[in-house]
Amino acid sequence: MAEFTMELNDEQKEVRDWLHGFAADVIRPAAAEWDEREETPWPVIQEAAKVGIYSLDFYAQQYFDQTGLGIPMAMEELFWGDAGIALSIVGTGLAAVGVLANGTEEQIGTWVPQMYGDANDVKLAAFCSSEPDAGSDVASMRTRAVYDEAKDEWVLNGTKTWATNGGIANVHVVVAVVDAELGSKGHASFIVPPNTPGLSQGQKFKKHGIRASHTAEVILDNVRVPGSCLLGGEEKLDERLARARERAKAGGGERVKNAAMATFEASRPAVGAMAVGTARAAYEVALDYAMTREQFGRPIIDNQGVAFQLAEMRTQIDAARLLVWRASWMAVNGKPFIAAEGSMSKLFASETAKKVTAQAIQILGGNGYTREYPVERMHRDSAIYTIFEGTSEIQRLVIARTLSGMSIR
Numbered sequence: 001m002a003e004f005t006m007e008l009n010d011e012q013k014e015v016r017d018w019l020h021g022f023a024a025d026v027i028r029p030a031a032a033e034w035d036e037r038e039e040t041p042w043p044v045i046q047e048a049a050k051v052g053i054y055s056l057d058f059y060a061q062q063y064f065d066q067t068g069l070g071i072p073m074a075m076e077e078l079f080w081g082d083a084g085i086a087l088s089i090v091g092t093g094l095a096a097v098g099v100l101a102n103g104t105e106e107q108i109g110t111w112v113p114q115m116y117g118d119a120n121d122v123k124l125a126a127f128c129s130s131e132p133d134a135g136s137d138v139a140s141m142r143t144r145a146v147y148d149e150a151k152d153e154w155v156l157n158g159t160k161t162w163a164t165n166g167g168i169a170n171v172h173v174v175v176a177v178v179d180a181e182l183g184s185k186g187h188a189s190f191i192v193p194p195n196t197p198g199l200s201q202g203q204k205f206k207k208h209g210i211r212a213s214h215t216a217e218v219i220l221d222n223v224r225v226p227g228s229c230l231l232g233g234e235e236k237l238d239e240r241l242a243r244a245r246e247r248a249k250a251g252g253g254e255r256v257k258n259a260a261m262a263t264f265e266a267s268r269p270a271v272g273a274m275a276v277g278t279a280r281a282a283y284e285v286a287l288d289y290a291m292t293r294e295q296f297g298r299p300i301i302d303n304q305g306v307a308f309q310l311a312e313m314r315t316q317i318d319a320a321r322l323l324v325w326r327a328s329w330m331a332v333n334g335k336p337f338i339a340a341e342g343s344m345s346k347l348f349a350s351e352t353a354k355k356v357t358a359q360a361i362q363i364l365g366g367n368g369y370t371r372e373y374p375v376e377r378m379h380r381d382s383a384i385y386t387i388f389e390g391t392s393e394i395q396r397l398v399i400a401r402t403l404s405g406m407s408i409r
C-alpha cells in the first residue's frame, strides 16, 4: 500500500506540467468559442489524442497510479483549462472505467480501445444510467434487458437521458434492469457496440454550462447485443442475483449495497477534482484582477473586503483538494470508506467551486458579469458539479447514513 502523500513525485510533476501546458495553450484559448457553439470540440479532442492525452494508455496510467494522485491531478489541470472541453476529453474515460471495473479481461481488451479509436480516427464512449424518472432514485430505472436464449442475445428497451456523449459515441455502456424485483440490485451493465440497430439519439440538451460537452437522450428500441456484451459475464451476474435474492428473502442486502457504494465512493473524488480545477481557474483570474484593477487610487486588493474574499477562496480550494486526494488515495489502496470520504470530497469540492466562481464574478465587478472575461462561464460550468454523479443532497444523505448507520430519508 502506498503511503498517503501530499507531494507529487518528479514523474507526476512532469505530467502535471505537461497537462497544464496543454490546458493553457490549447484548451483555454478555445473555451469561449466552443461554449458559444455548444458543440463537441472535435479538433481539440483530436489534438489531445495526437499528444497522447486522449488515450486509453494515459487514462489507465493515471487510474492505476498507486499514490491515488494521478487522476485528481489530471482532472484538476484539464478542468482548469475549461470544464466543457475537458469533459469532452475525459467523458470517454468515465465510461471506460465502467468496463475496467466490471468487465472481463476479454471485454476490456475488445471494447475499451474502440471507445478511444486512434489519433487519426478519434472515437467517444458514453455511460448511460440516468432516465427521465430515475435520476437520484436509481431503483426506479425502467430500461429492461431480456435474455433471448435461442439467439444468445440480450434485448434492450428503454430511454436513457442526460448521457454525456450519448448518441454520438462509438460504444455505449448501458445500465438496465434484469430482475425488477431486486430494485437497484437487479441491474446489469451492457456494451452496445458501434452501429447497433435500434440505438438512436433523442433530444440533445441546451445547457446552462459545460456547453462544449454533448448531453443527450439515448433511445433503445429492441436493441439486440450478443450475450458476450453483458459486462462481467453471465456466470458472475447469476451469482450476484442469487446472492441478492437470498438476502432479500432474509431481509438483508447490506453487502451488495456496500459494494455498490464503494464503487461510487471511489469515482466521486474525480468529480471533486474537476471542481477544484474550475475553482482554481476562477480564483487565479480574480487574484490577478484584484492586483491590477485600481479604484480610489489603489488596487482593489488593498481593501480587506476584497483581500479577505481571496484568502477564503484559496483556503477552501486547498481544503477541497486535500479531501479529494485523501479519498482518491483511499480508493486506490482499498481503504474502507468508514465516513463516506469519497462523497465528502465531492460535496465539499463541488460546493466550493460554485461559491468561489460566484465570488470571482463579484471581484471582477461588471467585467465579471460579461463574456469578455472567463469567470461567468466558469460559474455556469461549476453548477454541474453539485448535480451529476449524485447531487449534493444525495452526498449528504450518503455521509449521514454512513455515520449513523440509519436509513435517513
Ligand SMILES: Cc1cc2nc3c(=O)[nH]c(=O)nc-3n(C[C@H](O)[C@H](O)[C@H](O)COP(=O)(O)OP(=O)(O)OC[C@H]3O[C@@H](n4cnc5c(N)ncnc54)[C@H](O)[C@@H]3O)c2cc1C
Residues within 6 Å of the ligand: 126, 127, 128, 129, 130, 132, 134, 135, 136, 137, 161, 162, 163, 164, 165, 207, 210, 215, 384, 387, 388, 389, 390, 391, 392, 393, 394, 397, 409
Ligand atoms: C450535464 C449532465 C451530464 C450528465 N451525464 C450523465 C451521464 O453521462 N450518464 C448518466 O447516466 N447520467 C448523467 N447525468 C445525470 C445526472 O447524474 C443526474 O442529473 C443526477 O443524478 C440527478 O438526477 P435528476 O436530475 O433526476 O434529479 P432528481 O433526482 O430529480 O433530483 C432533483 C432534486 O431533488 C433532490 N433530491 C432527490 N432525492 C432526494 C432525497 N432523497 N433527499 C434530498 N433531496 C433529494 C436532488 O438533490 C435535487 O436537488 C448528467 C446530468 C447532466 C445535467
